Amino acid sequence: MAKGKEEKEEKVASDESAEPTLTDIPGIGPGIASKLEAAGVYDLMGLAVMSPSALSELAGVGEAVARKAIQAARSMMKLGFSDGVEFSKKRDDVFFLGTGSTNLNGLLGGRGIETKAITECYGAFGSGKTQLGLTLAVRVQLPKEQGGAQGKAVFIDTEGTFRPERVRQIAEGLGANPEKVLKNILVARAFNSDHQILLADKIGELIKNGEPIRLVIIDSLTAHFRAEFAGRGQLADRQQKLNRYLHGLMKMAEQHNLAVYVTNQVMANPAMMFGDPTTAVGGNIVAHASTYRIYLRRGKQGSRVAKLIDSPNLPDNECVFFVSKNGVVDENKD
Numbered sequence: 001m002a003k004g005k006e007e008k009e010e011k012v013a014s015d016e017s018a019e020p021t022l023t024d025i026p027g028i029g030p031g032i033a034s035k036l037e038a039a040g041v042y043d044l045m046g047l048a049v050m051s052p053s054a055l056s057e058l059a060g061v062g063e064a065v066a067r068k069a070i071q072a073a074r075s076m077m078k079l080g081f082s083d084g085v086e087f088s089k090k091r092d093d094v095f096f097l098g099t100g101s102t103n104l105n106g107l108l109g110g111r112g113i114e115t116k117a118i119t120e121c122y123g124a125f126g127s128g129k130t131q132l133g134l135t136l137a138v139r140v141q142l143p144k145e146q147g148g149a150q151g152k153a154v155f156i157d158t159e160g161t162f163r164p165e166r167v168r169q170i171a172e173g174l175g176a177n178p179e180k181v182l183k184n185i186l187v188a189r190a191f192n193s194d195h196q197i198l199l200a201d202k203i204g205e206l207i208k209n210g211e212p213i214r215l216v217i218i219d220s221l222t223a224h225f226r227a228e229f230a231g232r233g234q235l236a237d238r239q240q241k242l243n244r245y246l247h248g249l250m251k252m253a254e255q256h257n258l259a260v261y262v263t264n265q266v267m268a269n270p271a272m273m274f275g276d277p278t279t280a281v282g283g284n285i286v287a288h289a290s291t292y293r294i295y296l297r298r299g300k301q302g303s304r305v306a307k308l309i310d311s312p313n314l315p316d317n318e319c320v321f322f323v324s325k326n327g328v329v330d331e332n333k334d
């Protein structure tokens with residue numbers, strides 16, 4: 001009787017997992033697989049990018065066994081070069097999340113922020129970075145035809161500026177049920193940079209449990225890092241940690257086909273004599289990791305000016321939008 005049930009469960013599991021899993025790798029049984037999962041390594045990709053020494057330490061196996069396991073994962077994953085056509089296939093399922101402003105969507109190539117990419121907004125206090133995040137968290141829940149993905153959003157709040165009442169207001173503006181919209185936003189307050197990193201690791205778990213997460217917002221990406229590594233001598237450590245974190249975010253975006261939106265602060269750049277003397281925090285590390293960078297500032301008559309910086313495929317350009325009661329919009333009709 002019990003055996004019959006076991007067999008049935010096994011069959012269901014194998015039907016669901018057409019893709020090889022960790023336990024398909026020689027040397028990795030359920031015990032090691034659960035240790036790996038506890039450390040945030042859920043699949044072959046996670047294993048393939050590990051170093052033998054890290055795996056050996058984590059799983060409590062010899063380095064030779066670890067090396068073999070990593071090699072097996074890599075060959076199963078077919079890591080390496082792919083031709084242009086293959087590469088473009090990998091991007092076939094990329095989609096976009098509308099921002100609420102056709103101007104801002106246009107700046108980003110027409111349809112909004114992209115999945116399998118990190119979009120960064122940097123700008124002064126009050127420039128609208130959080131408002132764009134809140135608007136996206138509501139709009140990701142819309143159907144595809146309306147620029148959404150019928151998905152949920154994760155909001156990692158490091159500055160304590162997430163406002164449920166603001167989400168309700170934006171949802172109402174779209175004619176949506178405010179309480180339902182709030183339920184589809186998974187919010188966590190990150191108290192320091194380690195906590196912030198840990199929360200990002202947890203997202204893989206949520207997705208594995210079936211949460212249809214299509215957008216991850218980190219507001220702000222850099223505030224904790226900046227505050228905790230304030231001394232000159234700590235800059236290299238900070239950048240290394242930030243780099244690892246950003247790579248993790250990008251991997252998550254690619255693996256799960258979701259959009260990542262991060263906000264960033266600016267600092268005065270005293271070396272600059274003309275123009276706007278502000279520079280994004282995080283230096284080259286953040287600049288290189290962000291697929292799309294937007295510089296946001298206040299414009300005339302309550303408008304916001306968004307400038308696209310160094311995009312891989314779009315011209316540097318500027319546009320104007322507004323933050324209204326209904327969130328991000330083209331024109332302020334309030």
Ligand SMILES: Nc1ncnc2c1ncn2[C@@H]1O[C@H](COP(=O)(O)OP(=O)(O)O)[C@@H](O)[C@H]1O
Pocket residue numbers: 123124125126127128129130131132169323324325326
């Ligand atoms: N309900 C609202 N209606 C209209 N504008 C709003 C509303 N809430 C916030 N704003 C605008 O957004 C600004 C704050 O933007 P925010 O995104 O919090 O800035 P930051 O770039 O610091 O994250 C406010 O100064 C105001 O201009």
Ligand SMILES: [Mg+2]
Pocket residue numbers: 129130131159161219
């Ligand atoms: Mg903010």
